[in-house]
Amino acid sequence: MNTYYLIRNAAVHNHGKYKTYVLMHVGKFNTSSNGDEQLVIQQIPKFWKHGKIPVSKCSEDCPAGFRKVVKRGIPKCCFECVKCSMGEISNSTDGTTTCQGCSEDHWPNDMNQCVPKPIEFLSYKEDTAVLIVSTITALLFVKSSIILGIFILFRDTAVVKANNQNLSFTLLVSIMLSFLCVFLFLGHPTHVTCMFRQTSFGIIFSVAISSILAKTIMVYMAFKATKPGSPWRKFLGVKITNCVVFFCSFLQVLLSIIWLSTSPPFPERNTHLYKDKIIFQCNEGSMLAFSILLGYMGLLAAVSFIVAFLARNLPDSFNEAKNITFSMLVVCSVWVAFIPAYMSVTGKNTVLVEIFAVISSCVGILGCIFFPKCYRILIRPDLNSKCSIASQICDKNIKIKSTFKNLIK
Incomplete structure (x- = not known):
């Protein structure tokens, strides 16, 4: 069934001896959307405890110059970061699984940018x-x-x-x-x-x-x-x-x-x-x-x-x-x-x-x-x-x- 949920978080406010709880709208979940648009979380630190935004994956994003490798039998959110091959780059940190190759007259600079080769x-x-x-x-x-x-x-x-x-x-x-x-x-x-x-x-x-x-x-x-x-x-x-x-x-x-x-x-x-x-x-x-x-x-x-x-x-x-x-x-x-x-x-x-x-x-x-x-x-x-x-x-x-x-x- 196509469902739509609003995600709220209970924020606690201290007023001396008294505490108040306020439900704050922090995101949404829509099953009719595709891919990353199904779950949308407000990236505002004040909404979350100690200002830390929760994550739903067990591995950090791969840095530039690395690609994501998912192992069989474990969730997709758990992966390893492997360095791109020589002559290839990856300038994104969103966990891409492939690296892009540079053209014949270009060469990777620190694995995240293609620059012209020296002549x-x-x-x-x-x-x-x-x-x-x-x-x-x-x-x-x-x-x-x-x-x-x-x-x-x-x-x-x-x-x-x-x-x-x-x-x-x-x-x-x-x-x-x-x-x-x-x-x-x-x-x-x-x-x-x-x-x-x-x-x-x-x-x-x-x-x-x-x-x-x-x-x-x-x-x-x-x-x-x-x-x-x-x-x-x-x-x-x-x-x-x-x-x-x-x-x-x-x-x-x-x-x-x-x-x-x-x-x-x-x-x-x-x-x-x-x-x-x-x-x-x-x-x-x-x-x-x-x-x-x-x-x-x-x-x-x-x-x-x-x-x-x-x-x-x-x-x-x-x-x-x-x-x-x-x-x-x-x-x-x-x-x-x-x-x-x-x-x-x-x-x-x-x-x-x-x-x-x-x-x-x-x-x-x-x-x-x-x-x-x-x-x-x-x-x-x-x-x-x-x-x-x-x-x-x-x-x-x-x-x-x-x-x-x-x-x-």
Whole structure:
């Protein structure tokens, strides 16, 4: 039956020796209503003894960030409070049985409010690593510029001429531009930086490796051409070096154009990598194209290393082959170590690994090939002569002349 009851409470008033009782209306009970509206109690403390409003449940309300769990076999007013799962909130204290999940770009704040997730990238303002990398890259760029200036200033000396000054200039400019490519990896990712950070470095570094390969081939061919009747003489000249550099670099340019036209890199917000933050990164678009680009550079470095290794025992007049061997050994080691390191890190650390590989490769070439030449040009100018460049040949000629003079005497 639908019934309606008025709930009254007997309030006692003291008047000295006398007490009076007053029935006060404190609530109602209506069976025709639904849910919590059936029982309505006046939430006024003065209506109740000691000012405490009675409750009809044996458990306190769950605080924000918790949900209500009712056990089977006991009244619904008796429950336990369980903390919401990670990524969920509960901002009500009415004993809700479920928690609400935040959107992908939000995260719970103290389990009772969804707040935007912090966005993480290599920022110039917030990351100390960016400042350190920028400073190191700028210093290396300045050093490369100084070395290029030294080679231009001493371009008529024996050291610069003996090692094909045009290829040396091309190699130095490529290394300088490779250092500048590091700045494309830093800062807020955009469509332009994402598209050109990998392709620009791949093309520029391929020019550098192609120049080293051309220098190595010329060293090997020049030694072979010294033998009487050698067929290698017809291949000597500037054209063969230019063809090697152009052809090897053109293949990398072609690969980059295909990559950018089919599945170019783009900036994205990765909300799944971490639950409490968003990684703003560049999606490579096609990992196959990215792998081919890196693999082609590794192939050029490996070929240069093999040719230089074969020419390592040539006379001292062609000592650059030894320097190229060490430089390519450094480059190959860096990029072999890059693969597992790249696959094992996440977030902005991935970009730092790429930057480290770029800087290490360029420093390896700069240190192994050009530092010894700068030492000979600046510190030991007495060795910067045709006789010192071809020391073995000069020593042999001197011995032959002295022996011939002794025989005449």
